[in-house]
Amino acid sequence: MMDYATFCDEVAEFLGTDKLDPDISLLDQGLDSMRAMNLAMEWEELGIPLDFADLAQVPTLAGLWVLVEERRGS
16 A cells, blocks of 8 residues: 555656755646646555546645545545
8 A cells, every 4th residue: 555655656657856845836847738648647546535636626635635535544
């Protein structure tokens, strides 16, 4: 099971950066629509319960993690 730090690291690596601010929109940190679609597909492969619509509605790492935790029932 992935924890919050690993989740943040995975997204940062995907975007080719060392660190992301969890409270700033990923769109403002280099995420474009094509990368968002690819990231959503990667999450699906990893069993992370997020999709492209989630990125559009909740574009911060902190907000997305809340969704992950809710959907996992944690």
